[in-house]
Amino acid sequence: MLHNKKIGFIGTGNMGQALIAGLIQSKTAKPDNIICSDINKKQLEIVKNKYNVLTTTNNLKVIEKAKIIIYAVKPQNLFFVIKETSKLLNSSKLIISIAAGVPLKAITEILNKKLRLIRVMPNICAFIRESATAIAPSENIVNEDIELAKAVFDCVGKTVLLEENQLDAFTGLAGSGPGYIFMIIDAMADAGVKMGLSRQDSLFLSSQTVMGAAKLILKTNEHPGQLKDKVASPKGTTIAGIHALEKGKLRATLINAIEAATNRSIELGKNIIK
Ligand SMILES: NC(=O)c1ccc[n+]([C@@H]2O[C@H](COP(=O)([O-])OP(=O)(O)OC[C@H]3O[C@@H](n4cnc5c(N)ncnc54)[C@H](OP(=O)(O)O)[C@@H]3O)[C@@H](O)[C@H]2O)c1
Known part of the structure; x- marks a missing residue:
């Protein structure tokens, strides 16, 4: 090309x-x-x-x-x-x-x-x-x-x-997005340590898990909701974890974060034009 x-x-x-x-x-x-x-x-x-x-x-x-x-x-x-x-x-x-x-x-x-x-x-x-x-x-x-x-x-x-x-929406989602994922990986690693894994294993496992899950979506083209349903078996561990995430308002928190970053990007753009 x-x-x-x-x-x-x-x-x-x-x-x-x-x-x-x-x-x-x-x-x-x-x-x-x-x-x-x-x-x-x-x-x-x-x-x-x-x-x-x-x-x-x-x-x-x-x-x-x-x-x-x-x-x-x-x-x-x-x-x-x-x-x-x-x-x-x-x-x-x-x-x-x-x-x-x-x-x-x-x-x-x-x-x-x-x-x-x-x-x-x-x-x-x-x-x-x-x-x-x-x-x-x-x-x-x-x-x-x-x-x-x-x-x-x-x-x-x-x-x-x-x-x-x-x-601006791109910036809120994908420009700033790595920052959110770094936080999520760090928090998952903290949780692994709390539950008895070494810091090193915990950080490696949380990073590899995030990467693997993202690759699975991109490679299979399956909707993340469908994949989530596949891993959540009745009375199982994943659905127990999902329930805790819903109680902690994970979705609303992430949507709020991307909305806040998008609005900040709009604000900064206006300052540049001025
Ligand atoms: N880094 C990221 O993750 C990222 C992501 C998306 C977009 N961007 C955009 O990419 C652009 C570059 O970012 P960066 O992180 O690569 O910045 P950077 O590391 O500071 O690189 C910019 C380079 O340009 C040089 N420079 C400054 N004035 C110049 C001039 N008049 N003529 C020629 N060269 C000059 C700087 O020299 P001095 O260091 O001596 O000033 C520096 O070596 C930015 O506009 C940023 O918004 C960056």
């Missing part, structure tokens, strides 16, 4: 590097088809040594050479970098921003021209190539651009196509 198209990164921090690693490890892109820039010279040296990609401290060089450009700087640096590079941006380039919470409208206003712009939100699991990633295109995007963005971000997990106005 990428047909040897040069991919450029502006910013080679945590997420930039996760993407570079994913592209190379999945053999989607060769190192010499990746060019990156960063103001942090030490960071660039690490990236050069680790991945053998082309590096520069000049952001404009990336724009000149690349056909797909991924802006992977922090949201507070994005507007400066867009302003700095906009003179070299034209419709031959696909522009991707991964800056959390920065709306397409805000970027378009700074660009002051209609370009092929996509907003993408990966999550932290991109570091192990298991991200749940949302792709939200702007109005000038054609199907081929979406396929290109998919080809890049499928290297670090799985992608879904969303409308931009769904990204």
